[in-house]
Amino acid sequence: MADSRSRDAAVSDRMHTMFHRGSAIRQMFEEGLRLKEQYGADQVADVSLGNPDFAPPVTFNRALHIMAREQRRHCYMPNAGYPEVRDTVARHLNRKGLFEDLRGEQIVMTCGAAGALNVVFKTILDPGDEVIVPRPYFVEYRFYVDNHGGRLVLVETQDTFDLDVDAIEAAITERTRAVLVNSPNNPSGRLYPQSTLEALSAMLLRKERALGRRLFLISDEPYREVIYDGRRFVSPAAVYPNSFMCYSWSKAFSISGERIGYLAVNPALRTDDWTTLMGALAMSNRILGFVNAPALMQRTVAAAIDAEVDLRHYAAKRERICATLAEAGYRFRAPEGTFYAFPETPEPEADFIDRAKRHLLLVTPGSAFGREGHFRISFACSDATVALACRKLMTLAEACGLPPSKRRVPAHV
């Protein structure tokens, strides 16, 4: 140990490896900054990041202003959050039809969905336990599972990016503890249909009986309000009983920096000891160092919980991107939710990412999500950036010699 640490004695071996393994994306990010300096920020179409920088809903701003003016206290509350906030969230989820009889006691307020996922993993994972994740997937999941000694097991999705229930079933072993799904999906934009979720649930219930032990479903759904074409969101966490729902207001309210979200346990989860389960979740929140979700933000999102989120600007940007991708001849499926498109690269991925960079278009390679041969475009950006990105996508398609025969009209047009 002492020897290998000589590389950099200040950082653990484990962290050293993780840090330098992640350097490709960091280099890309730094190169992006360099390009913007060199050519001017308005010449570079950076559609690589999923950071919605829009004004929060008016209701949220108003609630925050009132909270600040009232100068309430800001001290600790129970680790699971303010009881009245938890009740408000539970009533909200019941009213929206996501659950029927959820109670405040089945909720833990968390530092965003990232906090919620870590709290769930800390609570349910023993070292070596496996968590199945369909790919393409949000890369942070690997760290969240690893933080608690778990092991990520990746499975393929269908060509349509819908879940492949058979593939998930085939991946279940004696050490499987949970399946983690993300709908609508970052990066594919796929919203899992109710029929798929019901098939998943039926399979998991069958496997639970066969294995004689619990299999959990964890649903990461921060994008659930960001969906298009009048589609209806069905929560995976509501379809399967032994589920944890992880939510964040980051995307819906454009407040990703405030770290406010929650986890909700499906009230139909079968346990003979709810006290231990909810107590252990609150204890995880505490001992991981979150302690509790930020106090002021708990009260603010509760006060603004019925804010109507106007996502029309995303819809317009999505139309524009999809129309361009179709016209230019890229192979892709129009996203049903999220603010990402995930087309196929018209040449080997690394070549295309490089070519795009030379044209000052910054996108994220599909391999960063475990699905090579694709690239992710984020349209959580200004109209000007979308317009610039679209022009560059057209140019790139021509440069790659995309023939008109490959053009495909997206599903929604």
Place this chain on the structure above:
Amino acid sequence: MADSRSRDAAVSDRMHTMFHRGSAIRQMFEEGLRLKEQYGADQVADVSLGNPDFAPPVTFNRALHIMAREQRRHCYMPNAGYPEVRDTVARHLNRKGLFEDLRGEQIVMTCGAAGALNVVFKTILDPGDEVIVPRPYFVEYRFYVDNHGGRLVLVETQDTFDLDVDAIEAAITERTRAVLVNSPNNPSGRLYPQSTLEALSAMLLRKERALGRRLFLISDEPYREVIYDGRRFVSPAAVYPNSFMCYSWSKAFSISGERIGYLAVNPALRTDDWTTLMGALAMSNRILGFVNAPALMQRTVAAAIDAEVDLRHYAAKRERICATLAEAGYRFRAPEGTFYAFPETPEPEADFIDRAKRHLLLVTPGSAFGREGHFRISFACSDATVALACRKLMTLAEACGLPPSKRRVPAHV
């Protein structure tokens, strides 16, 4: 695994053990609630919790109000925090004389000191690495070290609760990675003198040379503004070069629920790769699920960073408690900092805690901090609660038959 899990299939074995091991304190807490219901909250002197519920400084309230009114954006920023906030904190620490040439790049904004400690441990610990902690100690440290596969090694302090540098030296092994100190100390109230810290630093530097590798000092100092009798705070993190300072505004600003703090790396820390060290710390903040410290609170504490914290109310409460303890004949040392007193129990600890409870006085047993035969009184409570607690302390001393001969005048009187 499957078998042992049958105890409660919803929670991991590891978490199950931790949860039920912690049940003594939880039971005490619940019993406290029950007592308050049964006898009326005003009849119970609950001095068991360290939760300062006072109004934050006026400057903080004003800054928060302005921030909320301005309706700024709330999106992600770099994982280490807003660069301008980090610069403000660095300048503040230099101005206060805690460091001389600290720069914003050597700071990571965190979700309180609990977040800071977890980020440091994630960054520096490999599985099996040891962290030395003098006792009595804040029990959460055990979890924070365990979260990252480390092992807590406890050492005794001197009778005065000052650090025993020889004991720390004797505990250093091939696997020691860090020493964690907390000054002023929860629960003992001891502020480590500069001479002790210099002896600690000299010993650690000597051991580093002997072992041929890095030994870190981690300083947890959320109480550093809560000190009495004109004493001057010396940061352990400033005395020894290879140090991390972990801070939270929870106590100074009475905003424990907001989860805002930072870690600062001593600029004299010897590493040939600052980029990896700071990058790894920021990455830990991200992958542990904190992502970043809450955005609005970062800007608010930066705007209020020079707020003069009026701690006179703590001083008055401390006087009252110390005078009572002395008069009643308890053996104790007056706290030099924090809002805790930590007297010896005049009879076996468990008996005294029980007796106190029957008298409706709720205190925390010393064994909860790894030092049996003591009890912790928190005076982060109202004057009425302090007065009630003092009356009960007198009654208990009589009931325990504390003879006048055992009375000892505390150091500061």
